[in-house]
Amino acid sequence: MDFNLEKIDLALIDLSISTFRITTHTGINDLKASMADVGLLVPPLIVKGAGLKYTVISGFRRLSAAVDLGYRYIEARVLDPGTPMINRAKFAIAENSFQRQLNVIEQSRSVQLLSSFFSSEKKFTRAAADLFLPANPSIRQKLLRLSTLPECLQNSVLNKTVSFIVSLELEKYEPTDIIRVSGLFDMLKPSLSKQREIVTLLSEISLIENIAISDIVEEEMIQNIMTNDAIDRSQKMEKIRIGLKQRRFPEITRAEQKFKSSIKALKLDGNTRLLPPKSFEGTTYFLNFSFRNADELKKCQVMMNKIIKNPAIHDILNS
Amino acid sequence: MGISRLFIDENVLDCPETVLIQNRLNVPVEIVRDSREVYKSILSEEDPVLAGKHTLFLTKNKGAFIKNCPGTRHYTCCGYKILHIGTYCTMDCSYCILQSYFHPPALQYFVNHQDLFIELDSVFKSKEINRIGTGEFTDSLIWENLSDLTHALVAGFSAQTAAVLELKTKTTGVGRLQDLPHNRKTIVSWSMNTEKVICQEERRTSALSERLAAAARCESWGYPLAFHFDPMMIYDGCEKEYREVVKQIFAYVSPENVVWISIGSFRFTPSLKPIIQDRFPQSKIIYGEFISGLDGKMRYFKPLRIKLYKMMAAMIKEAAPEVLVYFCMEDDDVWEKSLGFSPSERGGLPKMLDESAARHCGLDVG
Numbered sequence: 021m022d023f024n025l026e027k028i029d030l031a032l033i034d035l036s037i038s039t040f041r042i043t044t045h046t047g048i049n050d051l052k053a054s055m056a057d058v059g060l061l062v063p064p065l066i067v068k069g070a071g072l073k074y075t076v077i078s079g080f081r082r083l084s085a086a087v088d089l090g091y092r093y094i095e096a097r098v099l100d101p102g103t104p105m106i107n108r109a110k111f112a113i114a115e116n117s118f119q120r121q122l123n124v125i126e127q128s129r130s131v132q133l134l135s136s137f138f139s140s141e142k143k144f145t146r147a148a149a150d151l152f153l154p155a156n157p158s159i160r161q162k163l164l165r166l167s168t169l170p171e172c173l174q175n176s177v178l179n180k181t182v183s184f185i186v187s188l189e190l191e192k193y194e195p196t197d198i199i200r201v202s203g204l205f206d207m208l209k210p211s212l213s214k215q216r217e218i219v220t221l222l223s224e225i226s227l228i229e230n231i232a233i234s235d236i237v238e239e240e241m242i243q244n245i246m247t248n249d250a251i252d253r254s255q256k257m258e259k260i261r262i263g264l265k266q267r268r269f270p271e272i273t274r275a276e277q278k279f280k281s282s283i284k285a286l287k288l289d290g291n292t293r294l295l296p297p298k299s300f301e302g303t304t305y306f307l308n309f310s311f312r313n314a315d316e317l318k319k320c321q322v323m324m325n326k327i328i329k330n331p332a333i334h335d336i337l338n339s
Numbered sequence: 340m341g342i343s344r345l346f347i348d349e350n351v352l353d354c355p356e357t358v359l360i361q362n363r364l365n366v367p368v369e370i371v372r373d374s375r376e377v378y379k380s381i382l383s384e385e386d387p388v389l390a391g392k393h394t395l396f397l398t399k400n401k402g403a404f405i406k407n408c409p410g411t412r413h414y415t416c417c418g419y420k421i422l423h424i425g426t427y428c429t430m431d432c433s434y435c436i437l438q439s440y441f442h443p444p445a446l447q448y449f450v451n452h453q454d455l456f457i458e459l460d461s462v463f464k465s466k467e468i469n470r471i472g473t474g475e476f477t478d479s480l481i482w483e484n485l486s487d488l489t490h491a492l493v494a495g496f497s498a499q500t501a502a503v504l505e506l507k508t509k510t511t512g513v514g515r516l517q518d519l520p521h522n523r524k525t526i527v528s529w530s531m532n533t534e535k536v537i538c539q540e541e542r543r544t545s546a547l548s549e550r551l552a553a554a555a556r557c558e559s560w561g562y563p564l565a566f567h568f569d570p571m572m573i574y575d576g577c578e579k580e581y582r583e584v585v586k587q588i589f590a591y592v593s594p595e596n597v598v599w600i601s602i603g604s605f606r607f608t609p610s611l612k613p614i615i616q617d618r619f620p621q622s623k624i625i626y627g628e629f630i631s632g633l634d635g636k637m638r639y640f641k642p643l644r645i646k647l648y649k650m651m652a653a654m655i656k657e658a659a660p661e662v663l664v665y666f667c668m669e670d671d672d673v674w675e676k677s678l679g680f681s682p683s684e685r686g687g688l689p690k691m692l693d694e695s696a697a698r699h700c701g702l703d704v705g
């Protein structure tokens with residue numbers, strides 16, 4: 021890397037150009053405290069742009085901290101203006117990836133930045149590996165897709181409220197749909213499997229009813245649950261999941277509810293369980309008794325006789 | 340047929356059927372040593388499922404020509420036998436299982452017909468009735484412009500009394516059946532669906548009225564007929580529309596000449612869902628109330644199937660009380676709730692179908 025160590029007027033450094041920005045960290049308080057205490061340890065890397073101003077290659081946070089601390093000048097590593105763009109990109113990535121493990125958004129920014137310089141998969145793979153970036157073509161493609169998603173969704177992925185995989189599933193939807201779903205997940209923080217289930221339910225309801233996903237999320241059913249302060253996050257998630265499932269599978273839900281109410285009518289004790297055929301498709305029911313001794317076994321027998329005599333069991337079996 | 344590429348297995352180059360098809364098709368030919376060359380070519384296309392419909396591979400059936408229908412033990416199978424003449428189809432139905440059944444899906448036509456007839460001869464000598472069809476892995480009549488196999492099959496079946504041939508189709512390509520000496524040993528059958536399903540989900544197939552007109556022509560030439568309501572789709576207003584289809588059938592053909600009508604609802608392997616989503620984004624058929632069936636395939640929730648079946652069975656019974664109605668791949672519970680009996684009460688489904696075939700087609704029983 022060819023550079024000169026120079027004292028540069030901070031007003032000449034354009035912090036708004038984020039072409040080479042890799043980091044997702046925006047907080048600068050820790051950095052300010054450190055710079056105030058021991059000064060600037062590693063000078064930022066900049067390069068002279070087309071006009072008078074300098075473009076930042078790395079050191080966005082250090083420069084912001086310096087501005088906040090009231091510096092007028094800062095010592096910077098100034099690259100030769102003839103430095104090829106590909107090298108500038110590599111420096112930007114290396115300055116981050118050689119210091120710490122990049123998060124998924126930083127990886128996606130890096131891959132996107134680097135990809136524009138390579139048409140050959142093989143050459144890209146080599147360059148990515150040299151910069152500690154994922155070199156696998158399939159992961160590269162996913163990271164590239166992630167880099168094009170709306171910022172709110174990228175933030176949700178960064179905050180781990182939307183999984184990387186689910187964010188890619190959301191890619192095909194309208195930005196308003198994405199904003200609503202990521203907003204929902206930001207608040208409820210569901211597990212990966214729940215995220216997938218909710219996205220599938222929303223997308224299928226949307227297709228069946230010709231209604232936008234954002235409109236479904238905005239409906240009273242979901243909004244009432246979201247604003248209900250009497251229940252916690254996981255209860256809200258479960259209620260929304262059940263509500264959407266009922267809407268997507270009305271007949272199946274009705275059958276499940278009917279079975280539940282018949283089970284209630286059977287008044288089973290805590291040691292007895294009656295299970296329906298899976299999805300009510302087969303014809304075999306399972307009656308499960310738990311007992312520890314002969315007395316308890318006798319109680320099971322009594323329970324069994326009660327079940328047989330109860331009309332609810334016939335409702336179940338003849339439905 | 341829309342075939343733009345012809346691959347020929349070097350081992351069947353001199354086969355008479357190969358020469359015939361090559362002359363009739365008149366498209367660029369590539370001779371291959373290995374089927375993998377064909378598959379590789381199809382897989383390199385952007386949409387291999389579609390590419391497979393325009394690429395024909397003439398080869399030899401190295402396995403059995405006659406196979407048992409791949410039913411599962413959880414549901415009642417009709418005991419049908421498949422005459423494996425080729426694979427895949429030039430039509431493009433959204434729900435077609437063949438899209439995911441072959442890897443990759445490719446139009447293959449087996450030209451070693453000598454072997455096929457040797458196998459058939461042994462079936463013809465059987466003491467039991469056999470119902471054999473060519474429409475399981477392909478459409479029976481899409482090959483009519485290329486091959487004379489149907490002609491030979493109809494003639495072959497006409498000269499015996501142990502088996503019936505079922506030609507199952509969604510086309511109207513029946514013209515060449517007209518003067519064949521069939522002796523009522525060939526049943527011509529059509530896949531039936533509502534106008535809406537045909538229009539939205541069955542690309543490049545014939546319209547309902549055209550299928551029925553073709554059925555009427557076959558009836559006029561003395562052929563026994565059959566109809567298959569499979570896959571039935573559940574959607575708002577479907578019952579009324581299926582009722583209309585039943586009415587239409589018997590406006591075109593007489594019930595006495597219908598050997599059987601099968602009923603089955605849409606079911607699909609989980610692997611088909613992404614293919615439909617990708618190839619038919621407008622299709623909503625995969626968004627019904629499906630559950631995972633006992634055979635691992637997605638099926639409509641049972642009470643919904645039963646409701647539709649009951650209506651269909653009643654409608655057919657009213658229009659054609661003597662016609663045998665059966666379910667394709669359903670259990671006794673569905674049979675009892677929809678038709679009021681299970682096949683075992685009548686000797687089993689294969690026996691019911693054999694008897695109907697014997698009655699309509701003049702087969703020797705036992």
